[in-house]
Amino acid sequence: MAGQTPWQTTGPFFHFGFCWKGGADLTGDSALGSRPDLTAPGHDVLAEPGTTNRRLVKGERIEIVGQMFDNTGAPFTDALIEIWQANAAGRYACPEDNRAEIPLDENFIGFGRAATDKQGAYRFRTIRPGRVPGPGNTLQAPHIAFGLVGPGILKRLLTRIYFADAPENDEDPILALVPAARRSSLIATREPGAADIYRFDIRLGGPQETVLFDI
Amino acid sequence: MKPFAPEEKAAQPPSLFPDFRSSVTRAPASAPLKIPQTLTETTGPAGNGIWERLMGGNATDLTKQYKGEPLGERIIVSGRVLDENTRPVPNTMVELVQANPSGRYAHNYDQHDAPLDPNFTGVGRCITDAEGRYRFITLKPAAYPWANGPNTWRPAHIHFSIAGPAFATRLVTQMYFPGDPLFPLDAIACAVPEWARDRIVCRFDLETTMPYWALSYLFDFVLRGRDATPMEN
Numbered sequence: 053m054a055g056q057t058p059w060q061t062t063g064p065f066f067h068f069g070f071c072w073k074g075g076a077d078l079t080g081d082s083a084l085g086s087r088p089d090l091t092a093p094g095h096d097v098l099a100e101p102g103t104t105n106r107r108l109v110k111g112e113r114i115e116i117v118g119q120m121f122d123n124t125g126a127p128f129t130d131a132l133i134e135i136w137q138a139n140a141a142g143r144y145a146c147p148e149d150n151r152a153e154i155p156l157d158e159n160f161i162g163f164g165r166a167a168t169d170k171q172g173a174y175r176f177r178t179i180r181p182g183r184v185p186g187p188g189n190t191l192q193a194p195h196i197a198f199g200l201v202g203p204g205i206l207k208r209l210l211t212r213i214y215f216a217d218a219p220e221n222d223e224d225p226i227l228a229l230v231p232a233a234r235r236s237s238l239i240a241t242r243e244p245g246a247a248d249i250y251r252f253d254i255r256l257g258g259p260q261e262t263v264l265f266d267i
Numbered sequence: 268m269k270p271f272a273p274e275e276k277a278a279q280p281p282s283l284f285p286d287f288r289s290s291v292t293r294a295p296a297s298a299p300l301k302i303p304q305t306l307t308e309t310t311g312p313a314g315n316g317i318w319e320r321l322m323g324g325n326a327t328d329l330t331k332q333y334k335g336e337p338l339g340e341r342i343i344v345s346g347r348v349l350d351e352n353t354r355p356v357p358n359t360m361v362e363l364v365q366a367n368p369s370g371r372y373a374h375n376y377d378q379h380d381a382p383l384d385p386n387f388t389g390v391g392r393c394i395t396d397a398e399g400r401y402r403f404i405t406l407k408p409a410a411y412p413w414a415n416g417p418n419t420w421r422p423a424h425i426h427f428s429i430a431g432p433a434f435a436t437r438l439v440t441q442m443y444f445p446g447d448p449l450f451p452l453d454a455i456a457c458a459v460p461e462w463a464r465d466r467i468v469c470r471f472d473l474e475t476t477m478p479y480w481a482l483s484y485l486f487d488f489v490l491r492g493r494d495a496t497p498m499e500n
């Protein structure tokens with residue numbers, strides 16, 4: 053046995069290394085995700101996109117937008133948000149998910165990164181994930197896992213987002229573990245007037261504090 | 268399908284560590300809610316070729332990213348990504364971010380009065396091989412001041428991000444160098460309990476030091492392993 057390596061904060065100067073071109077755009081060719089505005093001129097050596105053809109990803113295209121706030125309610129201006137999700141059919145791009153009867157999407161991996169800006173705002177372009185199994189014989193509602201790191205965060209914070217218009221939320225085995233009064237902190241709501249944009253704000257304190265998970 | 272073993276919480280920094288000032292407003296107010304690991308947590312971007320498809324290939328020699336040679340002490344940093352049962356973690360992404368040998372990051376918010384080097388950025392990527400090995404050639408970063416107190420300095424360190432086999436095994440950490448007088452004074456390193464603090468310090472190794480070329484430092488990343496008991500389903 054070996055002891056697990058302790059976590060340390062990212063510090064404030066990670067953007068020129070950990071953010072890549074298209075890292076927050078899982079369904080298109082845009083550079084969303086990289087931060088040339090924070091990279092010293094001439095130093096964006098690793099910003100190139102990967103090789104998947106993201107425009108061909110199958111599924112209902114959505115955007116997830118939101119703002120992150122610290123425990124005093126001030127914008128969290130330099131967090132790094134990571135997402136992990138299943139494809140539209142409900143399969144994870146990972147050998148551990150070996151359910152061959154559910155198709156993989158060769159253009160969709162389901163991992164993304166976005167850094168928050170001066171307003172604490174972030175944005176992902178992705179697809180609505182399919183359902184995946186939960187504990188026992190349950191089926192989980194469509195959801196996306198969120199990991200939060202950044203300066204001042206010593207160890208990653210974890211949460212999940214669900215979708216307000218999904219009737220499956222009522223039978224989700226993980227949401228069922230969350231006290232009813234706090235469940236709304238995990239539910240992304242449709243932006244008024246924009247059918248494909250969901251808002252998910254992240255609050256590290258206050259009356260609407262986002263539920264975080266320990267896995 | 269087996270869940271991952273619990274986090275070794277005693278060895279981890281707390282969310283709130285008041286000596287590290289920015290954690291005071293950025294630690295979550297409430298404790299996290301324990302949930303069982305599902306397929307969402309036991310999977311992650313893993314497997315042959317996935318990291319190349321996601322963000323491009325390796326960039327392991329940080330001294331060869333530009334036409335000119337960067338200035339500073341060349342070093343080799345290598346080791347393995349393992350789980351706590353000392354099984355190697357192959358095909359996983361190790362990302363590196365560091366300051367240059369003047370103590371300056373190639374980041375527009377870095378205000379430290381120290382020069383950038385047009386031939387050195389301080390970023391790298393290495394996908395582990397079948398034995399979980401990674402290896403970077405880089406320059407030794409310098410200490411730099413930070414606004415945690417009136418005269419506070421970060422010990423020389425390299426930021427690393429390791430994906431691991433699943434969302435549950437992710438690790439972002441900093442690696443420090445042996446014998447640094449700033450290490451015991453550093454509020455970020457000291458957020459790790461003292462008995463576990465040597466786990467974030469690399470080891471100088473003469474064996475793999477390349478004669479007349481570069482000193483070698485070894486560092487293994489140890490991630491959560493598989494629990495012995497199968498998941499309920």
Ligand SMILES: [Fe+2]
Binds near residue numbers: 063
């Ligand atoms: Fe740093």
